[in-house]
Amino acid sequence: MRVLSQVVAEAQSYAGRVTSPYASLQHIEAIARRELLTLTSYDVDLDLARDETTFGSVTTIRFDSRGGSTFLDLKPAALHAVRLDGRPLDVDLLDRGRFPLELPEGHHEVVVEATMPFRRDGEGLHRSVDPADGRPYVYGMNFMDAAPSVYACFDQPDLKAPYTLHVTAPADWVVVGNAPAVEPSDAGGGTSRWDFSPTPPLSTYFVTVVAGPYHLIRDEHDGIPLGLSARLSLAAALDKDAEEILTVTKQSFDELHRLFGIRYPFGDYHQAFVPEFNAGAMENPGCVTFRDPLVFSSRVTRARHIARASTIAHEMAHQWFGDIVTPAWWDDLWLNESFAEYLGNRVTAEVTEFDDVWTDMTYARRQWGLIADQGPSTHPVAGNGAVDASAALQDFDGISYAKGSSILKQLNASMGDQVFFDGVVDHLTRHRFANATMLDLFESWERAGAGELDDFTTNWLRTSGPDTLSLDRRAGVVRRTPPEAHPADRPHTIRAAVGADGTWTDRTLELDSPETPFGDLPEGSAVVLDAYAESWVASVPDRTTVRALVDLLPAVEDDLLRAGIWDNLRSGYHAGALDPADVLDVAVASLPVEDTEDGPRRTLHWLMTTVVPLAGPDASDRVHAAASAKLASVEPGSEHQLAAFRLAVATATDPLALETWAAGTGLPEGVALDVDLRWRALVRLATLGAVDLARLDAELAAEPTGDSRVQHAKARASMPSPEAKAWAWSCFTGETEVANYELEAAGLGLWQGGQEALTEPYVDRYFADLPDTVRVRSGWMLADAAEYFFPATSLDEETLARAQALIADPSLDLSLRRRLADEADRLERLLAVRRAFPR
Numbered sequence: 001m002r003v004l005s006q007v008v009a010e011a012q013s014y015a016g017r018v019t020s021p022y023a024s025l026q027h028i029e030a031i032a033r034r035e036l037l038t039l040t041s042y043d044v045d046l047d048l049a050r051d052e053t054t055f056g057s058v059t060t061i062r063f064d065s066r067g068g069s070t071f072l073d074l075k076p077a078a079l080h081a082v083r084l085d086g087r088p089l090d091v092d093l094l095d096r097g098r099f100p101l102e103l104p105e106g107h108h109e110v111v112v113e114a115t116m117p118f119r120r121d122g123e124g125l126h127r128s129v130d131p132a133d134g135r136p137y138v139y140g141m142n143f144m145d146a147a148p149s150v151y152a153c154f155d156q157p158d159l160k161a162p163y164t165l166h167v168t169a170p171a172d173w174v175v176v177g178n179a180p181a182v183e184p185s186d187a188g189g190g191t192s193r194w195d196f197s198p199t200p201p202l203s204t205y206f207v208t209v210v211a212g213p214y215h216l217i218r219d220e221h222d223g224i225p226l227g228l229s230a231r232l233s234l235a236a237a238l239d240k241d242a243e244e245i246l247t248v249t250k251q252s253f254d255e256l257h258r259l260f261g262i263r264y265p266f267g268d269y270h271q272a273f274v275p276e277f278n279a280g281a282m283e284n285p286g287c288v289t290f291r292d293p294l295v296f297s298s299r300v301t302r303a304r305h306i307a308r309a310s311t312i313a314h315e316m317a318h319q320w321f322g323d324i325v326t327p328a329w330w331d332d333l334w335l336n337e338s339f340a341e342y343l344g345n346r347v348t349a350e351v352t353e354f355d356d357v358w359t360d361m362t363y364a365r366r367q368w369g370l371i372a373d374q375g376p377s378t379h380p381v382a383g384n385g386a387v388d389a390s391a392a393l394q395d396f397d398g399i400s401y402a403k404g405s406s407i408l409k410q411l412n413a414s415m416g417d418q419v420f421f422d423g424v425v426d427h428l429t430r431h432r433f434a435n436a437t438m439l440d441l442f443e444s445w446e447r448a449g450a451g452e453l454d455d456f457t458t459n460w461l462r463t464s465g466p467d468t469l470s471l472d473r474r475a476g477v478v479r480r481t482p483p484e485a486h487p488a489d490r491p492h493t494i495r496a497a498v499g500a501d502g503t504w505t506d507r508t509l510e511l512d513s514p515e516t517p518f519g520d521l522p523e524g525s526a527v528v529l530d531a532y533a534e535s536w537v538a539s540v541p542d543r544t545t546v547r548a549l550v551d552l553l554p555a556v557e558d559d560l561l562r563a564g565i566w567d568n569l570r571s572g573y574h575a576g577a578l579d580p581a582d583v584l585d586v587a588v589a590s591l592p593v594e595d596t597e598d599g600p601r602r603t604l605h606w607l608m609t610t611v612v613p614l615a616g617p618d619a620s621d622r623v624h625a626a627a628s629a630k631l632a633s634v635e636p637g638s639e640h641q642l643a644a645f646r647l648a649v650a651t652a653t654d655p656l657a658l659e660t661w662a663a664g665t666g667l668p669e670g671v672a673l674d675v676d677l678r679w680r681a682l683v684r685l686a687t688l689g690a691v692d693l694a695r696l697d698a699e700l701a702a703e704p705t706g707d708s709r710v711q712h713a714k715a716r717a718s719m720p721s722p723e724a725k726a727w728a729w730s731c732f733t734g735e736t737e738v739a740n741y742e743l744e745a746a747g748l749g750l751w752q753g754g755q756e757a758l759t760e761p762y763v764d765r766y767f768a769d770l771p772d773t774v775r776v777r778s779g780w781m782l783a784d785a786a787e788y789f790f791p792a793t794s795l796d797e798e799t800l801a802r803a804q805a806l807i808a809d810p811s812l813d814l815s816l817r818r819r820l821a822d823e824a825d826r827l828e829r830l831l832a833v834r835r836a837f838p839r
């Protein structure tokens with residue numbers, strides 16, 4: 001799976017431990033069940049043509065038992081029958097999602113007939129209706145522990161079996177799954193039936209079906225049938241993007257075949273872009289699902305194309321590492337993700353047109369990992385023996401992706417490509433269609449000649465936190481400081497970039513002791529440590545460097561160096577070492593518009609929400625002036641122009657200018673109005689109180705796409721009125737039901753600088769209402785909503801104290817506590833910056 005930077009994957013909490021109707025599988029239970037059973041096959045028969053809220057699910061599992069008791073996992077709306085070896089069992093035995101089985105030694109067949117619920121939270125079998133045309137769409141997302149809400153199963157990754165899927169659905173639908181595409185047969189009453197052939201052995205969480213009146217594109221490459229699909233209202237956008245998507249797919253197949261020397265084994269390769277998907281994408285063998293904003297219906301900048309390409313390659317890497325060989329338990333999920341992240345980026349950089357993907361990663365994902373690694377929830381990259389599925393998934397964050405990928409890149413550099421891939425291929429061959437652990441992979445590497453890896457593993461994978469690098473200019477040394485709470489002795493090989501008199505030179509440093517001599521420096525020069533993000537480290541620039549960057553940064557043409565400079569600035573700011581006014585001076589001199597998408601973890605968003613509020617009363621105006629100046633200087637039609645224009649819109653205070661932009665008049669040459677830009681202008685107008693709800697409703701009615709609906713929610717929540725804030729809050733408490741993307745938009749719209757008088761009551765209400773949100777949502781959205789609705793604009797010691805008090809409350813759901821702790825840490829750091837640099 002890939003979590004885009006805009007969305008933070010967080011564990012399915014079920015820490016509704018108290019309130020959840022289901023039991024989370026314990027690791028010891030999984031081990032016992034694995035020892036008891038050997039699976040032969042699953043046959044899953046789904047009837048999606050019944051009604052809008054439920055579907056029929058008949059599962060037949062054939063398996064051998066060594067003799068003993070165990071249980072099936074299932075979470076049905078209604079359980080109709082369970083037959084073991086033809087003998088009916090009492091359906092009332094189902095308890096908290098588990099159905100007990102007494103199994104004599106020998107071969108068995110269990111058949112379960114149930115009615116299952118369609119879900120609306122992006123998990124299980126998700127069904128949604130497209131607001132653009134009223135058409136319904138279904139897809140399966142069984143990651144972690146959602147499979148039992150689709151079919152009865154032994155839900156753990158190391159009980160693999162071949163699956164034979166049958167689907168009954170309206171005759172005009174397209175139905176695809178893990179197995180190669182099939183022609184449907186008439187099933188009467190306007191329905192058809194799709195009978196797929198058996199798949200290779202799969203883990204329960206990989207099984208999917210994507211069904212609905214999807215727009216379908218077919219192609220073929222190297223004997224592999226390829227498919228793309230998206231909802232009909234995105235058909236034109238998918239047609240426009242298909243060549244780019246398919247080209248990346250074909251190039252990645254060729255490269256992965258070259259690197260592994262193992263043929264892709266799952267038949268067709270279908271990539272389905274689906275509505276309201278929580279993650280970026282999910283690596284279901286043969287049928288990968290993606291969030292459908294990755295089909296571009298409005299103009300986007302290169303960053304978005306890079307994110308899509310690297311997500312495609314990431315999921316393809318999983319087809320080998322993750323799908324052919326799967327972690328035996330969730331505590332090794334980091335390895336799955338770190339590997340796919342590293343390899344996906346590498347393949348994207350080396351064989352696609354997006355050879356600047358590493359630059360993009362520095363902007364988009366590095367700080368995600370570094371901040372997590374320096375926060376209160378930091379943890380080692382490598383699994384720490386999570387006792388149950390939910391506990392393991394608490395660690396599914398920027399550390400598992402960005403840090404893990406960075407460390408595998410370092411490992412690859414130290415052992416060399418030949419040994420690295422010899423080991424990986426040995427691992428994939430030895431455990432083909434089965435499961436393995438981190439230990440197995442490291443044994444494969446040692447067999448391949450990697451030498452002894454214990455030191456590396458201990459320092460990088462089993463110790464939390466990054467080292468901090470800083471320059472002591474007077475002493476002429478670079479200091480390497482491990483986190484106080486997590487001592488380690490880690491060598492780093494980095495390049496430092498030294499800027500003086502308008503030119504830059506690189507120095508390679510071997511940092512194998514706490515202090516390393518740096519050599520002479522020109523007076524007033526800028527020193528950017530680890531300037532090319534070659535090690536996992538937080539580099540803190542000194543003030544001389546930051547002041548020098550005001551003049552130096554605008555002229556930097558090396559994109560990777562620019563990214564490294566912003567990474568240094570963000571690390572320094574996070575450490576509380578930099579004056580916000582200094583950072584703002586660098587920003588207005590050289591806006592980071594090359595960091596082109598302004599999602600929450602990107603530089604522009606960070607600048608606006610973290611630096612600007614502490615950089616003085618005219619900070620936002622200065623950014624607006626800089627964006628306007630940038631607009632006037634960049635090439636019309638370029639992505640930098642688009643990025644600068646978006647920033648100008650987001651910081652504009654003149655409703656008249658915004659109105660002309662929203663109307664499509666008075667746009668800079670090279671900028672064309674589309675749904676995205678129109679709603680950006682409308683959101684800003686709403687924030688300024690310059691449009692009313694009736695206007696927003698009319699704008700939505702004129703073009704009721706999924707995107708418009710999300711932006712409408714953001715605009716509505718952003719309005720400076722008590723009614724608007726009350727509406728946003730009702731989304732958080734669940735009183736108003738909205739889908740996941742609109743919930744996010746409402747939270748991000750609610751808290752606006754300058755609206756403190758209106759939002760003040762919701763600071764208290766946040767801490768009062770947060771614990772009870774476990775009653776209205778679960779899974780991904782539970783912790784995400786805690787982040788989106790956190791009182792981001794309340795820079796106040798009292799707010800921090802309230803957060804800390806709630807964190808200390810032992811009855812708070814675990815995933816809520818964890819996310820709240822991260823938000824409190826962010827607030828605490830901002831308060832420290834304000835104390836250190838008062839204005």
Ligand SMILES: [Zn+2]
Pocket residue numbers: 001002003283314318336337340
């Ligand atoms: Zn992944």
